[in-house]
Amino acid sequence: MSSLILHHYPTSPFAEKIRLILGYKQLAWDSVFIPMIMPKPDLTALTGGYRKTPVLQIGADIYCDTALICDVLEQWAPTPPLFPDAVKGVARIVTQWADTALFTTAMAYNFQPAGVAQVFAGAPAEGVQAFVADRTAMRSGAARMSSTDAAATYKSYLRRLANMLHGQDFLLGEQPCVADFAAYHPLWFTQERTPVLAGILDATPEVKTWMARIKAIGHGAPGQCHSEQALQVARSSTPTWLQDEVFQDEHGIALGSQVLIAADNFGLEPTEGELVAATRTRYTLRRTDERAGTVHVHFPRVGFTLKKVSP
Structure with missing residues (x-):
């Protein structure tokens, strides 16, 4: 092992x-x-x-x-480093934003009815109900962003990521760092788990090209x-x-x-x-x-x- x-x-x-x-x-x-x-x-x-x-x-x-x-x-x-010295502070800040604001927004968008239907295609109704109850308990009563508001915010966040990628392959330079992996994973869910909703990515081709670079890294063996x-x-x-x-x-x-x-x-x-x-x-x-x-x-x-x- x-x-x-x-x-x-x-x-x-x-x-x-x-x-x-x-x-x-x-x-x-x-x-x-x-x-x-x-x-x-x-x-x-x-x-x-x-x-x-x-x-x-x-x-x-x-x-x-x-x-x-x-x-x-x-x-x-x-x-290779996740926290290169030249961008260590900003990498942590972008990561915290991606793991909180970006993730919350993306998942509120992903779990609109069309996304839910795709995620749970073929699952028994009781399984879907159990998942919803579990995630509701995890939120401890906190309100969830509407899918309409999430879509608008998500588009803004994608444009910001596209701006960061202008003229370079990764968010903070020519090599990936922790910020890239943190910003990628909510978008991965949109692209891989709710592809019916993935058209939201089309307006930012720089982001889609960057996503392909990250995906190509793979998980090893x-x-x-x-x-x-x-x-x-x-x-x-x-x-x-x-x-x-x-x-x-x-x-x-x-x-x-x-x-x-x-x-x-x-x-x-x-x-x-x-x-x-x-x-x-x-x-x-x-x-x-x-x-x-x-x-x-x-x-x-x-x-x-x-x-x-x-x-």
């Missing part, structure tokens, strides 16, 4: 972002398919509650959220892995030693405290565990599960909340 295990499902846009990055860096990785909707018992045995897709596993270390996964893969294989094998890997591994991590306290919560970590705006299921690291960029919890053993679950600071468990 590879050292890198990606828990994902084929139609996940955020998973496509990471699959392409794995291909770009030519990394060996193993693929574990997880359910699209809850329950996800094998995944949450590793994460302790976090349920969003994808999750990266390296032994007994579990990495949540693609922002953190990108940093981990950059450390694992620094070349992943191995296949069953979720029970991944759990066995976690049980038989030891989490990374964190003694040298610099503690940055922003909450008045000491290391060793029992805490809850949750996303701050979507998919709010918390993970509880012992806070064993809080660095400038990430949190780490130690937790023990009867199926996964003792693991370290890692989250980025940005986009997540930290709270002490009440006694």
Whole structure:
């Protein structure tokens, strides 16, 4: 088995972002398919509650959220770089915009009735209803943009991407960086999963040409892995030693405290565990599960909340 295990499902846009990055860096990785909707018992045995897709596993270390996964893969294989020095700051800013504003807009557009019919063609009605209920629960009551408003906003965003591509092959230069993979994955869903709606891309041919360049990178040659094998890997591994991590306290919560970590705006299921690291960029919890053993679950600071468990 590879050292890198990606828990994902084929139609996940955020998973496509990471699959392409794995291909770009030519990394060996193993693929574990997880359910699209809850329950996800094998995944949450590793994460302790976090349920969003994808999750990266390296032994007994579990990495949540693609922002953190990108940093981990950059450390694992620094070349070719996702964060070139000359554009490091702007790459992160564009990535955050793409993973939030662009993604939300694109998916509101994609899931209008014609798109829904294409995504769920041939699926039983109860399966569609279960998916809708699952995603409604993930939004925790937050309003969703209408498809009409989404179409107008999406067109504006596509024009901005086209402007960035003027005179160059990728968004920030002549080589792809993390911003390209982040901006690509919502558009990938439009093109690949709801092609009946993909005509919206035709007004920005620069974007379509760029998309073809990104798609051509591919996913490499992943191995296949069953979720029970991944759990066995976690049980038989030891989490990374964190003694040298610099503690940055922003909450008045000491290391060793029992805490809850949750996303701050979507998919709010918390993970509880012992806070064993809080660095400038990430949190780490130690937790023990009867199926996964003792693991370290890692989250980025940005986009997540930290709270002490009440006694």
